[in-house]
Amino acid sequence: MAIHKEDTKHCFVQEGRMALPNQYFAGRVGSKFIIALRDEKKILGVKCTKCNKVFIPPREYCERCMSKLDENWVELSNEGAITNFTVVRYNDKHLPKKAPYILALIKLDGADTPFPHIVEGIDLKNVEIGMKVKAVFADKTTNTIMDLDHFEPV
């Protein structure tokens, strides 16, 4: 029996859905960070007293001198400045917001490292480096970094 590639009679489409069960453990340090966002609307960092640096998100060890940091908690300001940004222009189900939105690196007052979050309440064209922003907390908790919903211009 012959088959021809032009003969489309026996074309099938196989549908599938690959499911990827995931469990993410925030760890002791990560949990404390999220819980402070959730329950107290506070942004916590950790300080390395040896390097005199304040890190956010908090981590257990200093990346420079490997000192243990998980006891040196510091409360950071809810305000800071944009150190860099990009505009997310595509939608995907795993993304936290509907495109287009601003994803910025924000250096909070009191911190030495910037951390990424979303900036809202400003036109995409008007966002710039150095702009002062403040944290807006979520009404409903998801036990994630999104308990801090976004930043907006001061």
Place this chain on the structure above:
Amino acid sequence: MAEYFGVAVEDIFNTMEERFRKEGAGGVDAIFGYDISGEGGGKWKVTVKDENLKVEKIEGDLEGYSVILDTDAETFVGVTIGKVDAGEAFSSGRIKVDGDIGLLTNVLPQIFAKYTPPAKEATAKDIIDSMVDRFRPEKAEGVDMTIGYDLTGDGGGKWTALVKDQTCKVEEGLASDCTVTLQMDAKVFVDLNLGLIDGTAAFTSGQVKIEGDMGAAATSAALFEKFKVAGAEEAEELISLKCLPSVDQRFATGPVMGKWFEGLKEKKFYATKCPKCGRTQIPPREICANCRVRCTECVELGPKGTATFIDIVYYASPDPLTGEVRETPYGGPFFMLDGATEEESFAHGLNPKDLERIKPGMRIRPVWAEERTGSYTDLLYFEIDD
């Protein structure tokens, strides 16, 4: 007796006998000396020899030991129950070791099971007694109720809590004019207060009987702070998130590979036959991968065949199509259909009943799904043909 973290030094030595593991002590011949200062401290001699253990509390100087641990009672208890970091205690000088330190760090954990302090159990009386302290006057504005507790069984009793004018008083015995009376087993009462069982569930299952004003029973819970076992630390909250992201997939077979699925629908196996080398490819492809010539001839294989290579999977991996963990073991042997050319065996599922029996060379037959749609699920699996 002085306690540190709720544990006395003596508790640790007194439980050594029951925590002793013979199997870990093979070949160990050592005398451990403990010089523990501070309240509740003392000197102990622990001899391990020929898989036997002897624990003695001694007076006088420690001499002739393999290793001597010199520390204070609080550090000793803390390190033993994991509340104090041993490394830090050692480097800060709170623990001094004289002799073979390896005996403490490597050998000791093999000889003894870890000491776990016995759990302090809360009683119904503890909970009732703490009610006045746990009372929240700010929640009791305008509340005037008398709650009776009729607790049966071990540790039970009868109590009455009177809430009025934002104050709370607890008396023994049941008052005659209770707004509401809660009757249950004392054990159920303790579990409810510790949050081990759910209040609604306990009521609907009949473990708790409520007489009087049901609404009052519900409001009363908010009038008190949650009960905590004395000395127990609240468990640290840790965040763990479960999520099941899924990736949608769509695969178009095209006309040639489509012949394979058309075949499954008809309970047949189709392969393309290479005009040059004669190889039968499954699933059918447009080009022979060896000769790089177009295949236009299609032949039918099987439907029976031979098992060639047996692969039985014991690892509980998730099914990529559903995310659910597959039942193990499952078979994924390779099968060679009758009429197929060499090296054209392919892997598919095996009937679970044949997992024990399948051997290379055995004859096999396909088992088809009742309803077939032209998909890979049309062929359920193969099974031994006998």
